[in-house]
Amino acid sequence: MANEEDDPIIQEIDVFLARSLLEKLYLFQYPIRPASMTYDDVTHLSAKIKPKQQKVELEMAIDTLNPNYCRSKGEQIALNVDGTCTDETSTYSSKLMDKQTFCSSQAASNVSRYAAAVYKKGELHLTPLHGILQLRPSFTYLDKADAKHREREAANEGGDSSQDEAEDDVKQITVRFSRPETEQARQRRVQSYEFLQKRQAEEHWVHLHYYGLKDSRSEHERQYLFSQGHGLTENTELIKSPSEYLMMLMPPSIEEENDKPMAPSNVLSMAQLRTLPLADQIKILMKNVKVMPFANLMSLLGSGTDSTAVLRCIQQVAMLVQGNWVVKSDVLYPKDTSSPHSGVPAEVLCRGRDFVMWKFTQDRWVVRKEVAAVTKLCPEDVKDFLEHMSVARINKGWEFMLPYDEDFVKKHPDIVQRQHMLWMGIQAKLEKVYNLLKEHLTPKKQEAQSAHPLLVSGEQRVNMAKAKVKQNYGQLEKEFQKQKAEIKSNDTSAKMDVSNIRIKEEPVSDEEPMDTSAYEGMNNGVVNGHAEDDSMDSLNGHLPGGCIDRVAQELKAFVSSTFKKQFVLTLSELKRLFNLHLASLPPGHTLFSGISDKMLQDMVLDTGCKQILVPFPPQTAASPDELKVYALWEAGDTYDQHRQVLLEIFSKNYRVRRNVIQNQLSQECGEDLNKQEVDRVLK
Numbered sequence: 019m020a021n022e023e024d025d026p027i028i029q030e031i032d033v034f035l036a037r038s039l040l041e042k043l044y045l046f047q048y049p050i051r052p053a054s055m056t057y058d059d060v061t062h063l064s065a066k067i068k069p070k071q072q073k074v075e076l077e078m079a080i081d082t083l084n085p086n087y088c089r090s091k092g093e094q095i096a097l098n099v100d101g102t103c104t105d106e107t108s109t110y111s112s113k114l115m116d117k118q119t120f121c122s123s124q125a126a127s128n129v130s131r132y133a134a135a136v137y138k139k140g141e142l143h144l145t146p147l148h149g150i151l152q153l154r155p156s157f158t159y160l161d162k163a164d165a166k167h168r169e170r171e172a173a174n175e176g177g178d179s180s181q182d183e184a185e186d187d188v189k190q191i192t193v194r195f196s197r198p199e200t201e202q203a204r205q206r207r208v209q210s211y212e213f214l215q216k217r218q219a220e221e222h223w224v225h226l227h228y229y230g231l232k233d234s235r236s237e238h239e240r241q242y243l244f245s246q247g248h249g250l251t252e253n254t255e256l257i258k259s260p261s262e263y264l265m266m267l268m269p270p271s272i273e274e275e276n277d278k279p280m281a282p283s284n285v286l287s288m289a290q291l292r293t294l295p296l297a298d299q300i301k302i303l304m305k306n307v308k309v310m311p312f313a314n315l316m317s318l319l320g321s322g323t324d325s326t327a328v329l330r331c332i333q334q335v336a337m338l339v340q341g342n343w344v345v346k347s348d349v350l351y352p353k354d355t356s357s358p359h360s361g362v363p364a365e366v367l368c369r370g371r372d373f374v375m376w377k378f379t380q381d382r383w384v385v386r387k388e389v390a391a392v393t394k395l396c397p398e399d400v401k402d403f404l405e406h407m408s409v410a411r412i413n414k415g416w417e418f419m420l421p422y423d424e425d426f427v428k429k430h431p432d433i434v435q436r437q438h439m440l441w442m443g444i445q446a447k448l449e450k451v452y453n454l455l456k457e458h459l460t461p462k463k464q465e466a467q468s469a470h471p472l473l474v475s476g477e478q479r480v481n482m483a484k485a486k487v488k489q490n491y492g493q494l495e496k497e498f499q500k501q502k503a504e505i506k507s508n509d510t511s512a513k514m515d516v517s518n519i520r521i522k523e524e525p526v527s528d529e530e531p532m533d534t535s536a537y538e539g540m541n542n543g544v545v546n547g548h549a550e551d552d553s554m555d556s557l558n559g560h561l562p563g564g565c566i567d568r569v570a571q572e573l574k575a576f577v578s579s580t581f582k583k584q585f586v587l588t589l590s591e592l593k594r595l596f597n598l599h600l601a602s603l604p605p606g607h608t609l610f611s612g613i614s615d616k617m618l619q620d621m622v623l624d625t626g627c628k629q630i631l632v633p634f635p636p637q638t639a640a641s642p643d644e645l646k647v648y649a650l651w652e653a654g655d656t657y658d659q660h661r662q663v664l665l666e667i668f669s670k671n672y673r674v675r676r677n678v679i680q681n682q683l684s685q686e687c688g689e690d691l692n693k694q695e696v697d698r699v700l701k
Contacts, residue, residue, distance in 0.1 A: 031137075036145040038242035043134060043145050046074070047125060047152045065226040071218055072149045074122040075156070076228075082116050089114070098163040109159055119158065122151035131268050136243045143244045144267075292320060297331045304336050304345040308406045309419060311342050312426050329433060338437035339378050341423030344407050347371040359398035370395045373448055374403045379441055383415045384408065392452050396594070398641075568608045573617070576609075577625050581650040585661070586630075590643035592618065622648050630665050632672045659687055660699045676700075 064077045081087065092115035100108040110116060126132070133144040199207075207213055229235045258266070291299055296319070303318055304310065315332065316325060336343040347368035355364045370393035377384045390400050408416040427434050448454060576599055581587065587595075596618065600609060623629070630647045634640065649665050652658050663686045667674055680696050 031140060031142050033142045033144060034245035036143050036243055036245040038246055039145050041148045043148055044072075044074075045132075045134065045147050045150045046122070047150065048120075049154065065228050066223040067226055068218075068221045068223060070221055072122075072124060072151065073218075074151055074153070075223075076120045076153065077117055078120065079117050080115065082114060092116070095159070095163075099159045099166070101166055109162065119156040120153040121156040122153050125150040125152045133267070134243065138244065145243050288318075296323070296327055297334065300328065300331045301335045301349065304332070304343065305349055308345050308350075309339075309342055311420060311423050315343065329430070333433070333436075337375060337440065338434065339375055339407070340382070340418055340420070341426045341434075342420045344375055344378075347375070350406075357396075357399050359402075360396040362395065362399065366395070367399065369393070369448070369451060370399065371403045371406070372444055373452065374400075375407065376441060376444055376448060378407060378418050382418050385415045392454070397597070569613075570621070572607075572609050573613065573621050574625060577618075577621050577627075581622075581625065581627055581648075582653065585653070586647065586649045586665075588644050589615070589619065589646040589648070590641060592622070592648070593643065619646075619648075626650065626652055628665075630669050632668055633670070634672050657699055660695075663687065664699060 065074065067074045080092075082089065082092065093113065095115045096110040096113050100110055100113075129147050129150050132147045132150065134147060136143045136145075229239075291302060294302070299319060300315070303315065312328075312332070316323065316328060319328065332343055335349050336345050338344075348364075350371070351364040351367045353364055356362060357367055370389075373393055374384065374389055377389070384404065386397075386400055386404060389403070390397060393400065404410070404416045407419060409419050411417055576596065577592075580592070580595055593615070596613070600607075603609060627648045628651045630649050632645075632647050634645055638645070649661070651662065651665075653661070660683055663683055664679065667679060667682055676696070679700070683696065683699070
């Protein structure tokens, strides 16, 4: 209201719609000319139009007496176009470029929102435009000059040859009869560019007469821009509401709507979301959030949304886990897609993710190694599954990210029962596919779906374990000292039997070990990421001296043989090859004792390899393990020096041209390498 008071209405103008020149009025946009020259001063020699195509050609005279006109250039252009002879077909009969042709093109495909306005005596008269044409200089005379030049060259070449040579150039002609044209072939021919050009060329030009601004005929035609019967009662085009009038004057543009930039696929606009059907809203929300309580979902859908309809839709795209809704696997991994990490098809990914969801219906904690051992999927895929619905706890495992929603379970027991039946069916399928054992099928929490579940957090379990250790600490310490004394006296530390040692220590490193123990024998002694009381300390990362030496020797042998074959590896690829190597080893092998990322990287450096700090671009989508590059520095062959020079080049830039590499190798090594040798080094 304050803005309206600051900007008062000072005059009201009546608007009239003129229809006399409807579908006849065009707007011509001429090129920019000097301010001293108007188009009224220019002599129009001729004008013609193709009405269907809305194409116009104008011929305008050029002022050859103007001091800015270059006469020698005009004579040269006329000579190139017409040659030395002058006849009726000549473009420039005066042997001087004294005229210029302008050809039109449509400035806008939809001109229904544009009009020409004339203001007179407090009235504004509007006439809709039928077309807006931009006039640009036409240079067809240059094509004519090129054609003349080619004709002269052909005539000169043809004059040198004799009649006998012309007779020798007789060639055989093959006559072919065209097949009947099919309907599809006819449609393709009609839609081709060549056919459209032919259709346009077939339309005849309509010659026009040009009248100047001050001509009497122009004055007469200009009167049609005013509404002729605006005082009559039958002229009711503009007797409409303001909104209808604006819609008529400025209809919505389809082009502008199509040109609106699309938002990124991972960005949700709540305003656009609420324009979709309820089922699509729920699907998009669950696909982005992945895990959500029912109360939060209702708050996002807005007030007034029917909860019964939401419950009906949510069961189509999500499953109930601990009272919360988790998006279904087939929504995240549609059919005919694959894993971005391993290339595994969507069907296998959905089966593995369903197993993780089912495990969380049995317990709040899941061990990643157990999931990897059962599903046989790569660690990256398993990690994605767990990150969708849980949070990693150091030395504890993966905990479901949301608390048990007791309110929803109490309010909707029928939904809970229906979801329980669905999970029973999924469990039966998983049993057949994965051959699940009894310990996998036994629920660790029978009251998970009851009204009053008994929940024990991971921290409480750790505190209970620590209290138990403190109670038995004195006895354990005595046994450990006794074993230590026996080791010193016998000097057989390498063959020490540690089966009776009962000391259990928590790992001091926050680094999570690699998923190398993907076998049942390893999982039997591990519960929620902690070794049982009667398991060996090697499962917790503490190995006896002799076992450490054997593990180091085995690991060094694997790293050495791998780099002698591959020479350059990322940490991610090295871990993948190491997991494949573990799969080929027999159960109980020393390498199953647990190899962390740090141990693997240290061993790589100890075997004569170096880390290459490749300057990857900041916006790269590679994981941290893919950015760590290791290379064998010395292999003992003739190409050691060449490889070292090449690795130094890539430590300065992650992308290098081949010629730069070849020049650098020649300078550093003092010899010219041929293409085969450079290819061998690059390979």
